[in-house]
């Protein structure tokens with residue numbers, strides 16, 4: 001692999017969720033240029049087949065490599081659970097491929113005092129059992145309570161973030177008695193940090209709600225530092241692509257990146 005410092009970091013997700021990761025990367029590594037692809041035409045990934053998720057992910061990864069990216073960041077748990085190996089096979093000889101699951105598991109490995117851990121994510125992520133098996137491999141005696149919460153993604157994409165509707169849906173999913181005993185909760189979907197405060201409030205701030213954005217950004221930094229690939233330039237414009245235009249994507253992208261975002265609609269499939 002012949003990579004150089006001034007290449008970009010490519011980040012993708014089905015929609016706005018990956019912006020939570022892109023934003024953390026921007027704060028942690030302000031010199032890096034980010035190229036973001038939100039596959040809004042195929043959203044949500046959470047209820048798609050594994051084959052479809054692999055197909056979308058590989059093509060987006062190839063597009064990001066064509067845009068001269070040194071990193072392909074799979075900023076989506078569903079795609080990380082189903083398509084990480086396929087993306088590596090497709091572009092791993094041209095870019096560093098990073099998923100969102102490994103850094104989070106590494107983080108939990110060194111976290112003391114977790115006995116009962118909840119995981120919430122899309123159907124695709126929870127049914128893949130990737131988190132459940134990786135957490136059990138860390139510690140067999142860990143009690144893992146996993147639940148798919150599929151309404152959260154469309155709710156967030158529609159902008160229902162700090163209101164009665166989101167509170168009612170959070171309550172409906174998390175009121176189950178299994179969640180009464182958890183000490184930690186993993187947000188295994190990159191959309192969920194947008195409702196993290198409400199989830200913390202739902203548990204009266206007694207549960208440690210873990211989201212991967214800063215953990216993943218630190219991981220990207222350590223990989224680039226180790227490979228001597230950190231950008232030194234301060235002159236760059238981040239780029240944002242979507243496969244279908246939505247007003248809400250633009251609004252949320254502006255909320256995270258306080259810059260004049262030119263959202264480009266791009267069909268990479270035809």
Ligand code: DGL
Pocket residue numbers: 013014015017018043044045046047075076077078079121122125153188189190191
């Ligand atoms: N943000 C994504 C995830 O982390 C995808 C959600 C979806 O499209 O269903 O899984």
